[in-house]
Amino acid sequence: MLSASPSRRYLPSLASLRALEAIDRLGTATAAADELALTQSAVSRQLQVLEDQLGIELFIREKRRVRLNKAGERYVKDIRAALEQITRASMHLHLHPGAGGLSLAILPSFGMRWLVPRLAHFATLHPDVTVNLSTRLTPVAFQSEPFDAAIQYGAGDWDGCHSLLLREETLIPVCSPNFQNGRAMTGAADLSALPLLHIQTRPDAWRSWLEAHGAPPPKTAGTRFDQFSTITQAAIHGLGVALLPDFIAEQELAAGRLVTAYDGPTRSMGAYYLVWPKDSGTNAALQVFRDWIATQSEDEDGLPR
DSSP: OOOOOOOGGGSOOHHHHHHHHHHHHHSSHHHHHHHHTOOHHHHHHHHHHHHHHHTSOOEEEETTEEEEOHHHHHHHHHHHHHHHHHHHHHHHHHHOSSSSEEEEEEOHHHIIIIIHHHHHHHHHHOTTOEEEEEEOSSOOOTTTSOOSEEEEEESSOOTTEEEEEEEEEEEEEEEOHHHHTTOOOSSHHHHTTSOEEEETTOTTHHHHHHHHTTOOOOSSOOOEESSHHHHHHHHHTTSOEEEEEHHHHHHHHHTTSOEESSSOOEEEEEEEEEEEETTOOSOHHHHHHHHHHHTTOBOTTSOBO
Protein backbone atom coordinates (compact mmCIF):
# COMPACT_ATOMS: atom_id res chain seq x y z
CA MET A 1 0.00 0.00 0.00
CA LEU A 2 1.39 3.38 -0.99
CA SER A 3 1.88 5.96 1.73
CA ALA A 4 0.11 9.29 1.49
CA SER A 5 1.96 11.97 -0.45
CA PRO A 6 3.55 14.82 1.54
CA SER A 7 1.57 18.01 1.98
CA ARG A 8 1.86 20.32 -1.03
CA ARG A 9 3.06 23.02 1.34
CA TYR A 10 6.34 21.15 1.75
CA LEU A 11 6.76 20.40 -1.96
CA PRO A 12 7.52 23.77 -3.57
CA SER A 13 7.66 24.01 -7.35
CA LEU A 14 10.94 23.21 -9.07
CA ALA A 15 10.87 26.67 -10.66
CA SER A 16 10.82 28.35 -7.23
CA LEU A 17 13.61 26.16 -5.92
CA ARG A 18 15.76 26.81 -8.98
CA ALA A 19 15.23 30.55 -8.53
CA LEU A 20 16.26 30.26 -4.87
CA GLU A 21 19.43 28.32 -5.73
CA ALA A 22 20.36 30.64 -8.59
CA ILE A 23 19.99 33.86 -6.61
CA ASP A 24 22.11 32.44 -3.80
CA ARG A 25 24.84 31.28 -6.18
CA LEU A 26 24.84 34.30 -8.50
CA GLY A 27 24.14 37.02 -5.96
CA THR A 28 21.47 39.07 -7.75
CA ALA A 29 17.98 38.60 -9.13
CA THR A 30 19.19 40.03 -12.45
CA ALA A 31 21.89 37.37 -12.85
CA ALA A 32 19.47 34.64 -11.75
CA ALA A 33 16.91 35.86 -14.29
CA ASP A 34 19.49 35.77 -17.10
CA GLU A 35 20.51 32.21 -16.25
CA LEU A 36 16.92 30.97 -15.96
CA ALA A 37 15.76 32.85 -19.08
CA LEU A 38 13.14 34.73 -17.05
CA THR A 39 12.43 38.36 -16.33
CA GLN A 40 13.61 39.79 -13.06
CA SER A 41 10.02 40.29 -11.93
CA ALA A 42 9.27 36.62 -12.70
CA VAL A 43 12.16 35.54 -10.48
CA SER A 44 10.92 37.85 -7.72
CA ARG A 45 7.43 36.32 -7.99
CA GLN A 46 8.88 32.79 -7.72
CA LEU A 47 10.71 33.77 -4.55
CA GLN A 48 7.60 35.36 -3.06
CA VAL A 49 5.53 32.29 -3.89
CA LEU A 50 8.14 30.12 -2.14
CA GLU A 51 8.01 32.23 1.03
CA ASP A 52 4.21 32.29 1.02
CA GLN A 53 4.01 28.53 0.54
CA LEU A 54 6.48 27.75 3.35
CA GLY A 55 5.15 30.48 5.64
CA ILE A 56 8.71 31.59 6.42
CA GLU A 57 10.68 34.61 5.28
CA LEU A 58 13.84 33.56 3.45
CA PHE A 59 15.12 36.90 2.17
CA ILE A 60 16.17 40.34 3.28
CA ARG A 61 15.00 42.93 0.77
CA GLU A 62 17.05 46.10 0.59
CA LYS A 63 15.85 48.60 -2.03
CA ARG A 64 16.62 46.77 -5.30
CA ARG A 65 18.72 44.02 -3.74
CA VAL A 66 17.55 40.69 -2.37
CA ARG A 67 19.71 38.46 -0.18
CA LEU A 68 19.13 35.37 1.90
CA ASN A 69 18.61 35.59 5.64
CA LYS A 70 19.90 32.93 8.05
CA ALA A 71 16.91 30.64 7.48
CA GLY A 72 17.31 31.00 3.72
CA GLU A 73 21.02 30.20 3.88
CA ARG A 74 20.32 26.97 5.77
CA TYR A 75 17.47 26.02 3.46
CA VAL A 76 19.32 26.63 0.19
CA LYS A 77 22.14 24.25 1.18
CA ASP A 78 19.68 21.36 1.44
CA ILE A 79 17.87 22.43 -1.72
CA ARG A 80 21.11 22.64 -3.72
CA ALA A 81 22.06 19.11 -2.64
CA ALA A 82 18.60 17.87 -3.65
CA LEU A 83 18.77 19.58 -7.06
CA GLU A 84 22.22 18.11 -7.67
CA GLN A 85 20.92 14.64 -6.82
CA ILE A 86 18.02 15.08 -9.25
CA THR A 87 20.48 16.21 -11.95
CA ARG A 88 22.72 13.19 -11.41
CA ALA A 89 19.76 10.81 -11.46
CA SER A 90 18.50 12.33 -14.72
CA MET A 91 21.95 12.21 -16.33
CA HIS A 92 22.35 8.59 -15.27
CA LEU A 93 18.95 7.66 -16.65
CA HIS A 94 19.76 9.37 -19.94
CA LEU A 95 23.03 7.45 -20.27
CA HIS A 96 21.69 4.15 -18.91
CA PRO A 97 17.97 3.74 -19.62
CA GLY A 98 18.27 0.10 -18.57
CA ALA A 99 19.75 -1.38 -15.41
CA GLY A 100 23.38 -2.23 -14.96
CA GLY A 101 25.23 0.86 -16.26
CA LEU A 102 28.20 2.48 -14.55
CA SER A 103 29.89 5.70 -15.68
CA LEU A 104 33.50 5.83 -14.53
CA ALA A 105 36.03 8.64 -14.96
CA ILE A 106 39.63 7.44 -15.13
CA LEU A 107 43.12 8.88 -15.30
CA PRO A 108 44.42 8.10 -18.82
CA SER A 109 47.64 6.22 -18.07
CA PHE A 110 46.46 4.46 -14.92
CA GLY A 111 43.27 3.46 -16.67
CA MET A 112 45.11 2.08 -19.69
CA ARG A 113 47.91 0.30 -17.82
CA TRP A 114 46.17 -0.85 -14.63
CA LEU A 115 42.39 -0.91 -14.96
CA VAL A 116 41.64 -1.88 -18.57
CA PRO A 117 43.70 -5.12 -18.47
CA ARG A 118 41.58 -6.20 -15.49
CA LEU A 119 38.16 -5.32 -16.89
CA ALA A 120 37.81 -8.56 -18.87
CA HIS A 121 37.80 -10.38 -15.53
CA PHE A 122 35.04 -8.09 -14.26
CA ALA A 123 33.01 -8.55 -17.44
CA THR A 124 33.23 -12.34 -17.06
CA LEU A 125 31.98 -12.18 -13.48
CA HIS A 126 29.31 -9.53 -14.11
CA PRO A 127 28.17 -9.58 -17.75
CA ASP A 128 25.03 -7.63 -16.81
CA VAL A 129 27.02 -4.52 -15.76
CA THR A 130 28.33 -2.18 -18.45
CA VAL A 131 31.26 0.04 -17.45
CA ASN A 132 31.58 3.20 -19.53
CA LEU A 133 34.97 4.93 -19.30
CA SER A 134 35.91 8.59 -19.81
CA THR A 135 39.31 10.13 -19.14
CA ARG A 136 39.83 13.05 -16.76
CA LEU A 137 43.07 14.68 -15.63
CA THR A 138 41.45 16.61 -12.77
CA PRO A 139 39.14 15.53 -9.94
CA VAL A 140 35.54 14.98 -10.99
CA ALA A 141 32.81 17.39 -9.86
CA PHE A 142 30.16 14.76 -9.19
CA GLN A 143 27.46 17.37 -8.63
CA SER A 144 27.71 18.60 -12.23
CA GLU A 145 29.25 15.71 -14.19
CA PRO A 146 27.40 12.47 -15.06
CA PHE A 147 29.77 10.06 -13.32
CA ASP A 148 28.97 7.43 -10.72
CA ALA A 149 32.60 7.12 -9.61
CA ALA A 150 36.14 8.06 -10.61
CA ILE A 151 39.70 6.84 -10.27
CA GLN A 152 41.76 9.73 -8.94
CA TYR A 153 45.25 10.41 -7.64
CA GLY A 154 45.75 12.05 -4.27
CA ALA A 155 45.64 11.51 -0.53
CA GLY A 156 42.17 9.93 -0.43
CA ASP A 157 40.44 12.93 1.17
CA TRP A 158 37.99 14.42 -1.34
CA ASP A 159 35.13 16.45 0.17
CA GLY A 160 31.76 14.75 0.09
CA CYS A 161 33.22 11.48 -1.20
CA HIS A 162 34.15 8.01 -0.07
CA SER A 163 37.41 6.53 -1.36
CA LEU A 164 39.01 3.11 -1.70
CA LEU A 165 42.79 2.75 -2.01
CA LEU A 166 43.71 0.88 -5.18
CA ARG A 167 47.46 1.27 -5.53
CA GLU A 168 50.28 3.27 -4.03
CA GLU A 169 52.82 4.81 -6.37
CA THR A 170 56.59 4.48 -6.65
CA LEU A 171 58.46 6.84 -8.97
CA ILE A 172 61.48 5.66 -10.97
CA PRO A 173 63.93 7.95 -12.85
CA VAL A 174 64.29 6.64 -16.41
CA CYS A 175 65.78 7.70 -19.75
CA SER A 176 66.57 6.22 -23.13
CA PRO A 177 69.71 4.04 -23.53
CA ASN A 178 71.12 6.56 -26.03
CA PHE A 179 70.57 9.45 -23.63
CA GLN A 180 72.36 7.55 -20.87
CA ASN A 181 75.44 6.78 -23.00
CA GLY A 182 78.32 9.13 -22.26
CA ARG A 183 76.62 10.78 -19.27
CA ALA A 184 77.83 10.33 -15.73
CA MET A 185 74.99 9.08 -13.54
CA THR A 186 76.81 7.65 -10.58
CA GLY A 187 74.68 9.45 -7.99
CA ALA A 188 71.37 11.24 -7.59
CA ALA A 189 73.16 14.61 -7.63
CA ASP A 190 74.27 13.97 -11.22
CA LEU A 191 70.64 14.08 -12.34
CA SER A 192 70.20 17.66 -11.10
CA ALA A 193 72.25 19.04 -13.99
CA LEU A 194 70.54 16.95 -16.70
CA PRO A 195 67.44 17.85 -18.73
CA LEU A 196 64.58 16.71 -16.51
CA LEU A 197 61.09 16.04 -17.82
CA HIS A 198 58.14 17.13 -15.66
CA ILE A 199 54.48 16.15 -15.46
CA GLN A 200 51.86 18.82 -14.72
CA THR A 201 50.01 16.69 -12.18
CA ARG A 202 53.22 16.21 -10.13
CA PRO A 203 54.86 19.67 -10.29
CA ASP A 204 57.14 19.04 -7.30
CA ALA A 205 57.99 15.41 -8.07
CA TRP A 206 61.59 15.99 -9.17
CA ARG A 207 62.37 18.40 -6.35
CA SER A 208 60.99 15.94 -3.77
CA TRP A 209 62.82 12.98 -5.33
CA LEU A 210 66.17 14.79 -5.40
CA GLU A 211 65.71 16.06 -1.86
CA ALA A 212 64.91 12.53 -0.64
CA HIS A 213 68.25 11.37 -2.10
CA GLY A 214 70.27 14.26 -0.66
CA ALA A 215 70.72 15.92 -4.04
CA PRO A 216 70.35 19.62 -4.97
CA PRO A 217 67.22 20.85 -6.76
CA PRO A 218 67.03 20.84 -10.58
CA LYS A 219 69.33 23.39 -12.23
CA THR A 220 66.93 24.07 -15.11
CA ALA A 221 63.15 24.31 -15.38
CA GLY A 222 62.85 21.41 -17.85
CA THR A 223 60.09 20.52 -20.29
CA ARG A 224 56.59 19.98 -18.90
CA PHE A 225 53.97 17.49 -20.14
CA ASP A 226 50.29 17.01 -19.31
CA GLN A 227 50.10 13.20 -19.52
CA PHE A 228 52.34 10.23 -18.74
CA SER A 229 51.87 8.85 -22.25
CA THR A 230 53.57 11.91 -23.76
CA ILE A 231 56.30 12.23 -21.15
CA THR A 232 57.10 8.52 -21.62
CA GLN A 233 57.51 9.01 -25.36
CA ALA A 234 59.67 12.06 -24.73
CA ALA A 235 61.98 10.00 -22.52
CA ILE A 236 62.09 7.16 -25.07
CA HIS A 237 63.17 9.62 -27.76
CA GLY A 238 65.97 11.06 -25.65
CA LEU A 239 64.62 14.41 -24.51
CA GLY A 240 65.71 13.88 -20.92
CA VAL A 241 65.12 11.96 -17.68
CA ALA A 242 61.53 11.32 -16.55
CA LEU A 243 60.14 10.23 -13.20
CA LEU A 244 57.59 7.56 -14.08
CA PRO A 245 55.28 5.49 -11.89
CA ASP A 246 56.56 1.94 -11.70
CA PHE A 247 53.46 0.46 -13.37
CA ILE A 248 54.23 2.59 -16.45
CA ALA A 249 58.01 2.30 -16.41
CA GLU A 250 58.17 -1.48 -15.97
CA GLN A 251 56.86 -2.26 -19.47
CA GLU A 252 59.25 0.16 -21.17
CA LEU A 253 62.18 -1.08 -19.06
CA ALA A 254 61.40 -4.70 -19.91
CA ALA A 255 61.27 -3.84 -23.63
CA GLY A 256 64.61 -1.99 -23.44
CA ARG A 257 63.13 1.29 -24.63
CA LEU A 258 64.04 2.88 -21.31
CA VAL A 259 66.73 2.24 -18.70
CA THR A 260 66.91 3.23 -15.05
CA ALA A 261 68.88 6.46 -14.73
CA TYR A 262 69.61 5.88 -11.05
CA ASP A 263 68.65 3.05 -8.71
CA GLY A 264 66.64 5.06 -6.25
CA PRO A 265 62.86 4.64 -6.42
CA THR A 266 60.89 6.91 -4.12
CA ARG A 267 57.41 6.47 -2.73
CA SER A 268 55.16 9.23 -4.03
CA MET A 269 53.13 11.44 -1.73
CA GLY A 270 49.88 10.18 -3.26
CA ALA A 271 48.14 7.04 -4.40
CA TYR A 272 45.33 5.93 -6.72
CA TYR A 273 41.81 5.66 -5.34
CA LEU A 274 38.33 4.74 -6.46
CA VAL A 275 36.21 7.74 -5.44
CA TRP A 276 32.41 8.04 -5.31
CA PRO A 277 29.98 10.57 -3.78
CA LYS A 278 28.67 9.89 -0.29
CA ASP A 279 25.11 10.49 -1.45
CA SER A 280 25.29 7.95 -4.28
CA GLY A 281 22.47 5.99 -2.67
CA THR A 282 21.74 2.39 -3.67
CA ASN A 283 23.52 2.22 -7.02
CA ALA A 284 23.65 -1.53 -7.57
CA ALA A 285 26.18 -1.35 -10.43
CA LEU A 286 28.52 0.82 -8.36
CA GLN A 287 28.29 -1.55 -5.40
CA VAL A 288 29.14 -4.55 -7.58
CA PHE A 289 32.08 -2.73 -9.21
CA ARG A 290 33.36 -1.43 -5.88
CA ASP A 291 33.30 -4.90 -4.32
CA TRP A 292 35.16 -6.33 -7.31
CA ILE A 293 37.82 -3.64 -7.58
CA ALA A 294 38.56 -4.00 -3.87
CA THR A 295 39.86 -7.49 -4.70
CA GLN A 296 42.17 -5.96 -7.32
CA SER A 297 43.78 -3.36 -5.07
CA GLU A 298 47.49 -3.86 -4.59
CA ASP A 299 50.00 -3.56 -1.80
CA GLU A 300 53.21 -1.53 -2.10
CA ASP A 301 54.93 -4.37 -3.97
CA GLY A 302 52.31 -4.30 -6.74
CA LEU A 303 50.72 -7.57 -5.66
CA PRO A 304 46.98 -8.11 -5.13
CA ARG A 305 45.95 -7.71 -1.50
